[in-house]
Structures are given as structure tokens and as C-alpha cells.
Amino acid sequence: MSPDDRLQGTLDLLVLRTLADEPLHGWAISRRIRERSGDVLQVNQGSLYPALHRLESEGWLDSEWTVAGGRRAKVYRLTTQGRRACEREERGWLAFVAAVTQVLSPA
Amino acid sequence: MRLLHRIRAVLFRPAAERDLDDEIRLHLALEAEQLEKQGLDATTATATAKRRFGRVDAIKDALRTVRGVEPIEDFRRDLAFAARALRRRLGFATVVVLTLVIGLTSATTMFGVVYGVLWAPLPYADADRLVTVWQTDLPHGIQRGPVSLPNFLDWQARTHAFSALAVAEPFGVRYAAPEGPERFQAWRVTQGFFEALRATPLLGRTFSPEEFVRGHDAEVVLDYALWSTRFNADSSLVGKTLILNDAPVLVVGVMPPAVRFPPGSGLWIPKIPEPSELLERNATYFLAIGRLAPGVTLDQARGDMRRIATALGQEYPAVDHDVSVSLVPVRDQIVGRVRGRLLLLFASVGLLMLLTGTNLTTLLLARAVEREGEVAIRVALGAGRFRIARQVLVEHSVLFGLGLGLSIGLTYLALLWVRSLGAGLLPRADQLHLGLPVGLFAAGLIVALAFIPTRSPRKGRRIHRVLVVSEVALALVLVVGAGLFVKSVRALLAVDPGFAPANILAATFQTEHLFPTDTARATFIRGLEDRVATIPGVRHVGFTSLLPFAGPIGPTHAEFEIKGRPVASTRERPSVVAAATTPGYFATLGIPMHHGRAFVATDDAQHPPVVIVSAAFAREYFGAADPIGQRLLVSFNSDPIEREIIGVVGDVHDEGLDEPPKPELYTPYAQSPIGGVQLVLQTAIPPRAVLGAVRRELAAVNASQPIASSTTVDELLAASTRASRVVLTVLGVFAAIALALAGVGIFGIMSHVTRTRTREVSIRLALGATSRGIRGLILGEAIALAGIGSGIGLVVALISGRSIRALLYAVSPVDPVALGVGITLLLAVASIAAYIPARRAGSVDAVRALRES
Numbered sequence: 001m002s003p004d005d006r007l008q009g010t011l012d013l014l015v016l017r018t019l020a021d022e023p024l025h026g027w028a029i030s031r032r033i034r035e036r037s038g039d040v041l042q043v044n045q046g047s048l049y050p051a052l053h054r055l056e057s058e059g060w061l062d063s064e065w066t067v068a069g070g071r072r073a074k075v076y077r078l079t080t081q082g083r084r085a086c087e088r089e090e091r092g093w094l095a096f097v098a099a100v101t102q103v104l105s106p107a
Numbered sequence: 108m109r110l111l112h113r114i115r116a117v118l119f120r121p122a123a124e125r126d127l128d129d130e131i132r133l134h135l136a137l138e139a140e141q142l143e144k145q146g147l148d149a150t151t152a153t154a155t156a157k158r159r160f161g162r163v164d165a166i167k168d169a170l171r172t173v174r175g176v177e178p179i180e181d182f183r184r185d186l187a188f189a190a191r192a193l194r195r196r197l198g199f200a201t202v203v204v205l206t207l208v209i210g211l212t213s214a215t216t217m218f219g220v221v222y223g224v225l226w227a228p229l230p231y232a233d234a235d236r237l238v239t240v241w242q243t244d245l246p247h248g249i250q251r252g253p254v255s256l257p258n259f260l261d262w263q264a265r266t267h268a269f270s271a272l273a274v275a276e277p278f279g280v281r282y283a284a285p286e287g288p289e290r291f292q293a294w295r296v297t298q299g300f301f302e303a304l305r306a307t308p309l310l311g312r313t314f315s316p317e318e319f320v321r322g323h324d325a326e327v328v329l330d331y332a333l334w335s336t337r338f339n340a341d342s343s344l345v346g347k348t349l350i351l352n353d354a355p356v357l358v359v360g361v362m363p364p365a366v367r368f369p370p371g372s373g374l375w376i377p378k379i380p381e382p383s384e385l386l387e388r389n390a391t392y393f394l395a396i397g398r399l400a401p402g403v404t405l406d407q408a409r410g411d412m413r414r415i416a417t418a419l420g421q422e423y424p425a426v427d428h429d430v431s432v433s434l435v436p437v438r439d440q441i442v443g444r445v446r447g448r449l450l451l452l453f454a455s456v457g458l459l460m461l462l463t464g465t466n467l468t469t470l471l472l473a474r475a476v477e478r479e480g481e482v483a484i485r486v487a488l489g490a491g492r493f494r495i496a497r498q499v500l501v502e503h504s505v506l507f508g509l510g511l512g513l514s515i516g517l518t519y520l521a522l523l524w525v526r527s528l529g530a531g532l533l534p535r536a537d538q539l540h541l542g543l544p545v546g547l548f549a550a551g552l553i554v555a556l557a558f559i560p561t562r563s564p565r566k567g568r569r570i571h572r573v574l575v576v577s578e579v580a581l582a583l584v585l586v587v588g589a590g591l592f593v594k595s596v597r598a599l600l601a602v603d604p605g606f607a608p609a610n611i612l613a614a615t616f617q618t619e620h621l622f623p624t625d626t627a628r629a630t631f632i633r634g635l636e637d638r639v640a641t642i643p644g645v646r647h648v649g650f651t652s653l654l655p656f657a658g659p660i661g662p663t664h665a666e667f668e669i670k671g672r673p674v675a676s677t678r679e680r681p682s683v684v685a686a687a688t689t690p691g692y693f694a695t696l697g698i699p700m701h702h703g704r705a706f707v708a709t710d711d712a713q714h715p716p717v718v719i720v721s722a723a724f725a726r727e728y729f730g731a732a733d734p735i736g737q738r739l740l741v742s743f744n745s746d747p748i749e750r751e752i753i754g755v756v757g758d759v760h761d762e763g764l765d766e767p768p769k770p771e772l773y774t775p776y777a778q779s780p781i782g783g784v785q786l787v788l789q790t791a792i793p794p795r796a797v798l799g800a801v802r803r804e805l806a807a808v809n810a811s812q813p814i815a816s817s818t819t820v821d822e823l824l825a826a827s828t829r830a831s832r833v834v835l836t837v838l839g840v841f842a843a844i845a846l847a848l849a850g851v852g853i854f855g856i857m858s859h860v861t862r863t864r865t866r867e868v869s870i871r872l873a874l875g876a877t878s879r880g881i882r883g884l885i886l887g888e889a890i891a892l893a894g895i896g897s898g899i900g901l902v903v904a905l906i907s908g909r910s911i912r913a914l915l916y917a918v919s920p921v922d923p924v925a926l927g928v929g930i931t932l933l934l935a936v937a938s939i940a941a942y943i944p945a946r947r948a949g950s951v952d953a954v955r956a957l958r959e960s
Contacts, residue, residue, distance in 0.1 A: 026130060027137040045138075046161030049130065065126075074130045 011043065011051050013093055016060065016078065016086035023077035025068075026052060052076060060085050127167060135160060185501040192502060196474075200506060202851070203470050207510030207556070208517065209844055210463025215514060215549045216521040217456040220529075221449050222548075223522075223539040225442050230365035232305040233398075237437040238405065240272070240395035240412070246429045247682055254395045256380055257388040258419060258427065262395075265415045268408035270400040273300035274393035275369050276378055279617040281813060283350040288813040290617065291333060291351075292371055294394075295378035301328075303398040304368060311345040311360030314377050324377040326357045331364040333373040351376075365538055368437070369394050388426045396437065409434050441534045448834050451911055455585055455841050460552065462581045462845055465574055466852040468559050471503070472570070473859045503557065511553050518545065532830055571856050572892055575937075578856075579896025580903065582842075582849035583933050587904040588911070589842035590925030591918055592835040598917040599828055605759035605768060606655065607697030611820035612794035613654055614786045614801060621812060626712065629780040631809060633708075636689055636786075638804040644792040649692030652781040653684070655761045656823040661783035665743030665772060669728060683724060684761055684771040685743045687779040693756060695789045696820070703735045703754030711777035718750035723758045724770035743774055744781055750774065763827050765916045787820070794819050834914070846936055853940035857889055861948040868948050878949035885948050889941030890934065897930045904929070 018024065018032050029052075030043045055061045060082030066075050078086065138156035143149060160166075193200040231237055241251040242258065259274050266272070275294040282289045301313035309331065318326055327349065329338070338344050348355045356376070384390065399408055412432040420427045435443075482495055519541045529536030622628040632650055640648045652661050665685030668674050690706040692698075701722055710717050718739055725734045734755060740747045758768035776784070790797055798817055805812060861868070868881055908920025918925075 025133065027134040030134075031141070044161070045134070045159055046166050049134075049166060071133055071136070072129045073133050074126065 010093070011047060012055060013086070013089040014041065014043070015048075015051060015055065016082060016089060019061065019076055019078045020083065020086055023064075023075045025073040025075045029076070055082070058085075131160070131163060131166070182501070185498055186505070188498065189502040189505045193505060199470065199474060203467065203506050204510050204513065206463055206466050206470070206848065206851075207507065208513045209848070210460050211510060211514035211549060211552055212517040212521060213841065213844065214456045214460045214463075214552060215518040215545060216525065217453050218548045219518060219522050219539060219541065219545040220525055220533070221453045222544050224533055224535050225446060225449060227535070227538065227544075229438060229441075230306055230363060231437070234437060236399045237303065237305075238397055238399065238408070238434045239437055239440045240397050241433045241435065242391055243431045243433045244429050245431070251433055251435065253391045254393045255388050255391045255426075256384045256393060257386070258391075258430070259393060259395055260380075260385070261419055262412065262415055262432070265418075266408075266411050268400055268403045268411040269303075269397040271299040271303035272395065272397040273297045273303050274378070274395045275300060275375075276393050277369075278376065279815060280351045280374070280376075281353070281811065283353070288811055289337075290813045290815040291337075292373040293327075293351075293376055294369055294372050294374075295376045297378045297380075300375070300396070303396050304366070305398065306362060306366045306368075308360040309363040310342055311358070313360055319377050319379060321379050324379055325354060326359045326377060327351065328360040328362060328375040329358060330362050330367060330372050330374060332367075334361045365535070368396070370441070370534070388423055397434075405434060405436065445533055445830070447911075447914055448830060451588075451914060452834065452837055452841075454907075455588060455838060458581050458585050459841055459845055459848075462578060462848045462852070464556060464559065465577050465581070466848050466855070467556060469571075469574055469852050469855045469859070471559055473855060475499075476859070476863070507553055507557060511549060515541070515546065515549055518549070528833065531826070532833065571860050574856050575853055575889065575892040576896040576899065578849045578852045579893045579933050579937060580900035582845040582936075583897055583900030583929050584904045584907065585838070585842045585845040586932055587900070587908075587925050587929040589835070589838040590929055591908070591911070591915055591920060591922055592831070592838050594918040594922060594925060595915045596828070596831050596835045599764050599831060602760065602764040604655065604764060604824060605698060605757050606820075608820040608824045610790050610792075610794050611695065612786075612788045612790065612797060612801075612817065613657060613820055613823070614798070614817040615657075615660055615815040616784050616786065616812065617660070617815055618782050618784065618812065621809070625780045628782070629711070629777045632689065632776060632780065632784065635805060635808050636691065638808060639786065639788065639801055640691075642788075642797050642800040642804065644790050644797055645788050646791055647691050647695035647789040648689075649695040649787050650689040650776055650784045651686050651692050651787065652688070652776070652779075652784055653686035653761070654785040654787065654820070654823070655696075655759050656763075656820070656827050657785060657818075660785065661781050662744045665741050665774075667739045667741045667772065670738035670740060670749065680742075681728075684769050685741075685774065686771070687743070687774050687776045687781050687784075689776045692773075692787065695787045696759075697789075698759060699757040701755040701757060702733070703752070705754060705756075706773075706775045708777075710775035716748050716750040716778055717753045717775060719754040719756055719773040720752055721756055721758050721768070721771040721773075723768050724772060725755050727770045739772070741772065741774065743772075743779055745779060748778075764824075831914075831916070846932065849933065850936045850940045853889065853893070853937050854943065857885065857941045857944040858947075861885055861944045864948070865951055868951050869954075872951065873954075878951075880949075881951075882945045882949035885945035886938065886941050889937055889945070893934050893937035896937075897933055900933075901926060901930065 014033050015029060018029050026049060030045055030048055033041055033043050056063055060079055061076045062079050063074050063076050066073055135156045139152040142152035142155050242254045243250055244252060254274060263272050273296060275296045278293045278295045280291050280293045282291055298316055298319040313328055314326060318324055334340060344358050347358055349358060416431045420430060485495060522539045522541055526536055526539050618628055636648050653663055663684060664682045666680040666682045668680050674680055690708055693705050718741060720734060734752045737752045739750050741750050760768050905921055912920050
């Protein structure tokens with residue numbers, strides 16, 4: 001896995017993990033990620049939507065148009081397949097973090 | 108899932124775009140609200156939200172990529188780009204499409220004709236096993252003659268080579284239509300005829316075996332043409348009764364349109380042999396067909412039939428001594444006559460197609476060179492090689508697609524035109540259509556053309572030289588071919604037929620079954636002749652049993668021996684063309700009297716038998732001696748009768764202008780009243796104008812006698828040369844197209860070459876060459892290349908000329924005039940085509956050109 005893939009995968013993982021709790025629309029996802037990370041992770045909004053659409057076409061997300069506050073909103077939810085992918089990605093991330101931590105910690 | 112997404116994205120493109128807009132709009136709105144809550148004013152909040160989001164367009168593009176519409180979007184863009192590029196080069200696009208359309212339409216139409224006539228399946232199951240069977244009599248010059256009934260019955264009894272063998276006898280029937288009597292062509296067919304053909308009726312059935320019994324044979328099967336034209340395609344006709352030859356006949360079936368055998372069939376009737384026919388072994392007027400038995404090859408069947416013919420020759424030496432049998436597959440029988448001409452035209456169209464290809468190469472190469480600059484810029488801007496190749500491909504697809512579409516449309520029209528043009532000339536012309544084979548052929552040609560090189564080769568100008576040489580060589584072959592046909596047709600039309608064809612009406616009568624005695628028939632003809640002579644506008648009237656170019660309607664030959672020069676046996680008697688004519692015939696046709704006298708009204712059954720011979724007859728059998736007063740023993744549709752020669756008339760071409768006149772003899776009609784006759788009228792007014800009056804006079808003499816058919820002698824003569832004239836027209840058009848293509852092609856190549864040589868030309872000019880010299884240089888090169896092309900074309904024309912010898916009349920395939928004119932024409936075209944680029948090269952501003960390069 002190249003670093004690019006890892007970073008890409010990170011955004012995917014953040015999105016999937018966020019949606020694992022509840023279905024949300026695009027802006028809410030970006031907001032939730034910012035809040036959860038204590039304003040550390042600012043999701044690049046330009047890459048959020050392509051990621052959402054890609055994950056949807058992978059079949060990991062499902063979407064539904066709802067009306068909230070008089071406005072049409074596209075709400076994304078995790079599919080079963082997406083839930084499995086989320087767990088897989090999470091394990092991969094944890095392994096990655098563990099490996100990096102090991103390298104960084106003094107011997 | 109992924110695929111479903113893509114399909115949805117492509118199919119519901121506007122909806123998907125709208126959703127995308129909504130999604131982004133919501134995001135921006137929520138983000139702005141959030142920012143306002145944090146204290147920003149509305150305008151700043153909106154702007155900030157937008158800035159944070161990034162470039163909406165870029166994101167949308169990225170989203171479209173995710174949705175998988177990219178390749179289709181790209182194709183759409185390529186297409187739009189190609190359309191724009193071609194609109195900018197409208198001249199180029201027009202020339203390419205036009206070239207394609209000319210080449211493809213001619214080739215595809217010609218293929219449609221060749222396929223439809225020569226190769227398309229016949230309407231008979233297993234048609235390859237179906238053969239026509241002919242009696243030959245080589246010592247008397249008969250290679251494919253009709254069959255006599257006794258011979259046929261003996262073949263049928265002795266051969267095992269056929270699963271079905273049958274004969275058809277030509278027969279005319281009178282149909283008592285409510286509007287008045289009409290005459291139909293019919294064939295009486297023996298049992299097994301339809302089994303041999305294996306043709307399935309469109310409606311009803313064919314004859315069953317018990318209907319070939321006298322008393323049960325009053326039945327008829329109609330052919331499609333008669334059923335649809337005369338009976339309005341009325342399907343309730345089957346099971347109804349028609350009055351034919353004064354007797355009720357039951358319609359049992361109708362054949363599909365393609366079943367037309369023997370040719371010119373109108374209706375089929377069961378044939379039951381007359382007792383007298385079983386004895387007439389020399390009465391040959393039956394057409395025989397057979398279906399080869401399973402496992403029997405054509406050669407085996409031929410061997411079997413020849414063995415039987417040899418045996419019959421020994422059993423009946425007086426009649427069958429020289430008779431053998433010839434088997435001709437039905438396809439050859441139907442189309443053999445036109446195969447040579449069609450294949451010649453098909454080969455010509457092949458040359459035209461090669462020229463088309465050459466011209467397209469030229470055009471596309473020039474375009475490729477022009478594109479080089481543009482491609483370089485696009486590559487510099489980051490376009491991939493594949494992307495550029497695809498762009499070129501799309502541009503070509505647009506051009507070729509346009510060309511293919513237009514060509515298919517035009518081919519459809521052209522085939523309709525050939526259908527009407529080919530009526531009576533091309534067998535199966537009415538079956539021509541734009542079917543799958545024709546479409547596949549056109550598509551195949553386009554695919555072949557797509558392999559044309561589109562990248563300019565770096566190897567200097569060699570390819571351009573090759574192109575000029577090929578253009579000239581290909582065009583020359585076509586132009587020489589057309590030239591040969593021009594000379595041939597001119598020679599053919601210059602032949603004196605031996606009579607004056609202008610203003611002569613010819614009407615055919617079949618009086619076979621109408622009169623109880625020959626005397627009654629002769630009286631009827633005499634009476635009709637007298638009445639017709641009184642019609643205003645009629646100058647001369649005559650009757651004949653055989654009219655030149657009209658084809659036989661009865662016996663056409665007589666056997667004779669010269670009194671005082673007995674032959675060893677009756678078999679040795681010469682057979683010559685013979686006609687029974689009334690006194691007015693020679694004057695009507697304008698056949699000149701050389702010696703002696705013409706027939707007079709008193710040359711009838713009560714007076715001594717007489718005969719008139721043609722000049723060729725006199726030369727052949729009497730040499731320099733005077734034949735007048737000599738006596739001949741003539742059997743013409745009768746037992747031998749001694750006749751005195753009373754006159755010699757001029758020679759007449761009977762069968763075709765390209766056939767030398769044959770020795771011929773004439774007997775007075777009153778002394779040999781044959782059933783089938785032609786009435787000929789020479790008129791002072793347009794001949795068809797008197798047809799109505801002739802019908803009235805006829806009705807006054809005999810109301811139940813119809814005119815079988817009518818035409819003019821001019822038309823008969825024109826019809827005899829029609830095939831050659833049509834070939835000439837088509838070849839002429841091809842040659843003209845070839846010349847135009849070669850001219851445009853050479854112009855294109857030379858323009859292109861001189862453009863690429865601007866630098867060289869500038870240096871030459873700078874070093875002191877005159878613009879006249881430059882002009883000469885370019886022109887000289889073009890003419891030299893055209894010279895080489897002519898040389899190659901000449902060799903090809905000479906080699907291929909041999910194969911068209913049989914189609915030419917009185918002109919050699921190596922005719923120096925045709926070759927010379929062809930070469931001159933092409934050199935002229937090449938010079939003219941090269942002159943403009945040469946002049947342009949000569950007027951280059953050397954200093955500027957050098958500074959720019």
C-alpha cells in the first residue's frame with residue numbers, strides 16, 4: 001500500500017467510521033469528523049464528495065434523498081458490505097499506527 | 108452494482124447532474140449558516156464557504172469520473188471536436204465523403220447486381236442439382252437444342268441419373284377476358300416437372316399424378332407476374348375456373364415471384380402426349396429439365412445420357428444419328444449469357460474502388476501532415492498518445508460513417524434503377540434489392556478502406572510517386588476499356604441489317620388451333636392483309652413466319668437439296684434459315700430484290716411451288732452461276748416439295764448485327780401457311796398509331812383472334828444491341844469517374860508535394876532558378892510519373908484485354924486508337940492537374956519562405 005493509498009484509505013475510513021454510528025449527509029459528515037477530532041482533522045471538502053460517491057459506487061454506502069429543514073439532502077448510510085469494509089480498514093489502520101509507533105518509540 | 112451505477116449515471120444524466128448540484132448547494136448553505144453563527148456577515152460567510160469547498164467545476168469533474176461517465180463524455184467531446192475540425196475544413200471533408208460515396212456506391216451497386224443475378228440462391232431447393240437437358244446436333248450446328256418427345260421418353264425410361272426428369276412445351280392460350288380475347292404464354296409440362304424444380308407454390312398446389320390423365324387435366328398453375336398483373340393478385344382465384352382456349356380450366360396454384368421456368372412462363376398446364384407426337388422423333392420443341400438423383404455427379408449424368416443417345420442413334424439412324432445430349436446446370440442456363448459482361452463491369456468497379464482508395468490515401472496523408480503542428484501543441488499541453496490517436500480515429504469514423512450512410516442510401520436507389528433498366532436484359536433483375544449480403548459488402552469495403560495509412564511516412568516522397576503512378580495506371584485501364592467498347596458499339600451500330608427498320612409495326616399472331624384447314628388459314632391471312640392495307644397511313648403490308656430480331660414463333664429452318672445434285676441420304680441435306688412470307692413482305696421491310704421477281708398473289712396452292720433465296724444462299728450453293736430457274740427440293744414444315752427459284756433478295760441479319768447473314772430461303776405464305784405469323788406494316792405515320800385500327804380490322808375478320816404481342820422493328824433492332832450499349836454506358840461512366848478521380852488525386856498529391864518542397868524550391872530560386880524552371884521541374888515530374896503509370900496501365904490493359912475479346916465486335920482488344928487516346932487523355936489530365944501546383948511553386952517568395960522556415 002503506497003502512502004497515497006494510505007491517505008486515501010484514511011479519508012475512507014473516517015467516513016465509514018462516522019457513518020457507522022448514524023446516517024448523515026455530506027456536510028454533517030465533515031462537521032462530525034472535525035468535532036470528533038477536536039478540530040484537528042479538517043476534511044478537504046473537495047475530496048469528501050468524490051470519496052462519498054466512490055464508496056457508494058463500491059457498494060459500501062447507500063444513499064437516500066430526504067428533506068430536512070425544507071431542503072433536499074442526500075443522506076448516506078453504511079451497507080452491510082460497508083460495515084465489513086469499515087472493520088477491515090480499521091484493523092489495517094490500527095496495525096499501521098502500531099507499526100509507525102514502534103518505529104518512532106525509542107528502543 | 109458498479110455497472111448499474113454507471114448505466115444509471117449515463118441514462119439519467121440530467122437527473123444525476125441535478126442531484127449533484129443540490130448536494131453541493133446544501134453543503135455550501137449549511138457551511139455558510141455555520142459561519143454566520145460564528146459571527147461573519149452573510150456575504151463573507153457565503154464566500155468563505157465557497158472558498159473552503161474548492162473549485163466546484165473540478166469537483167464535479169472528479170465526481171463524473173467516479174460515476175464512470177468519463178469515456179462516454181470523452182467520446183462526445185471527441186465527436187464534437189471532430190465535427191468542429193471538419194466544419195473548419197469543409198472542402199477536405201466534402202472531397203473525402205464525395206470520393207467515398209462515388210467509389211462505394213458504384214462498387215456496392217455493382218456487387219448488388221452481380222450477387223443478385225449471378226450468385227444469389229435460386230428459388231428451387233438444392234438448385235445445384237437442377238439441370239436443363241438439351242439435344243445437340245453438332246454437325247448441324249446445334250449445341251443446345253430443344254428435345255423431341257420420343258427421345259425424351261426413351262431417356263426417361265433408360266436413365267437412372269435423375270430423380271425427376273420432365274419436359275415443358277411452349278403453348279399459347281387464348282383467355283376469354285370480359286374485355287375481349289387475350290393471349291397468354293403457357294407451358295404444358297409433363298409429370299415430374301414441379302418435382303424436378305422443387306419449387307413450393309405460393310398458393311394452392313401443383314399437379315398431382317392423376318391429373319396427367321386425359322379428362323382430368325383441365326387445371327392450371329399461374330406464375331406470379333400473370334397472377335398479380337392480370338388477376339390483381341386475387342388469392343381467391345385458386346379454386347376458381349378460367350376459360351382458356353374455350354374450355355373451363357381450374358386454377359390449382361400460384362407460384363412465388365422468383366419461379367419463372369421456363370423463362371417467360373405465364374401459366375403451366377399438364378401435358379399429355381398426343382399419339383401422333385409419340386411418332387415424331389424429329390419434332391424438337393420441348394425443353395427438358397432434370398434433378399440429379401442423390402449421389403450422382405453432373406459428369407456421371409452426362410456420361411449416362413450420352414451413352415443412351417449413342418444407343419438411340421443406332422436404333423433410329425435416320426433421325427438420331429448425329430444427336431447427343433448436353434446437360435447445363437440451371438444457374439448457367441439462366442445467367443450464363445450475362446455472366447461475362449457482368450463480371451467485366453464488376454472488375455471495372457474494382458479498379459474504381461482501388462482509385463478511390465488511392466485518392467483517400469492522398470487526402471488523409473495531406474490531412475495528417477497538416478495535423479502534425481496541432482498534434483505537437485496538444486502533446487506539449489499534456490495530451491496522451493492514445494488520446495490523440497483516438498481523436499484521429501473519431502474524425503475518420505465521422506467521415507467514413509457519413510460516406511457509408513450516404514452510399515447505402517444511394518445504392519438502394521441505384522438498385523431500383525437497375526431493376527427497371529435491366530428488365531428484359533438481366534435475368535432476375537426484378538429480384539435485386541439491398542439485402543444483407545450487399546450491406547456486408549459495403550461494410551467490408553469501409554473496413555478495408557480504414558486500413559489506409561494515416562500517418563505521413565518519413566521516407567521522403569516515394570509514397571507520393573507511387574500514388575501518382577497508380578492513379579494513372581488504374582484510370583488508364585478503365586479508359587482504354589471504355590474506348591474499346593465505344594469502337595465496338597459504333598461498329599455494331601454501323602452494320603447494315605439488310606432492311607430498313609424505320610416505321611415498321613410488327614404484331615404477332617398464333618393461328619395454330621384456329622383454322623380447320625391450311626386453306627382457311629391462308630384465306631384469313633389474305634383477307635386481313637387486304638383490310639389492313641386500306642388503313643390510312645399504311646404504306647406496305649406483309650406477313651412472315653420469321654421476322655429478323657424478333658425471335659422464333661414457329662419453325663425457323665428448312666432442309667433442302669438442289670435438283671440434279673442428289674445427296675447420299677436425307678441426313679446430308681443442308682439446313683438453312685427459312686421464312687414463309689406474303690408478297691408484300693419484302694417491300695414492307697425494304698429488303699432489296701437482286702434478280703428475278705418477288706412473290707405475287709397468284710403464288711398460291713393452285714400454282715407451281717416457288718422459292719426465293721438470299722444472296723448468301725446463292726453464293727454458298729450456286730457460286731457465280733445464276734440460281735434463277737434452278738429447282739430445289741424443300742422441306743419446310745412439310746414433306747419435301749419441289750420449288751423453282753424465282754428470285755434472289757438481299758441478305759438480312761436474322762439473329763444479331765454481330766452475326767454474319769446466313770443463307771436463307773423464302774416460300775410464299777399461301778403455299779406454306781404456318782400457324783405463327785408476324786404482321787408487318789410500314790407506315791407513313793408513327794407505327795404504333797395504327798395499332799388500334801389493326802385491332803378493329805382484325806375483329807372484323809375474326810373476333811376471337813387476339814394479337815399476341817406488338818412492337819416496332821426499330822425497337823427490336825435496338826433491343827438486340829441494348830446489352831452492348833448498356834455495358835458501354837456503364838463503362839463510360841466508370842471511365843469518366845476514373846478520370847475525374849485521377850485528376851483530383853494527382854492535383855492533391857502534387858499540391859501536397861510542392862508544399863512540402865517549399866524550402867527546396869526557395870533555395871533553388873535563391874540560387875538563380877527561374878520560376879519558369881521551377882514550374883517545368885514540377886510539371887515534368889508529374890508527366891514523367893504519369894508516363895510510368897501509363898506504361899504499367901498499358902501492360903495491364905493488354906493482358907486484361909484478352910479476357911474481354913468475346914464481348915467486343917470488330918475491334919481488337921489491343922486496338923491502337925483506343926490505347927493511344929487513353930494514354931493521351933491521361934497525360935493531359937495529369938498535366939492539367941499538376942499545372943496549378945507547379946505554378947504555385949514557381950511563384951514562391953523565396954526570401955520570405957526561407958526566413959519563415
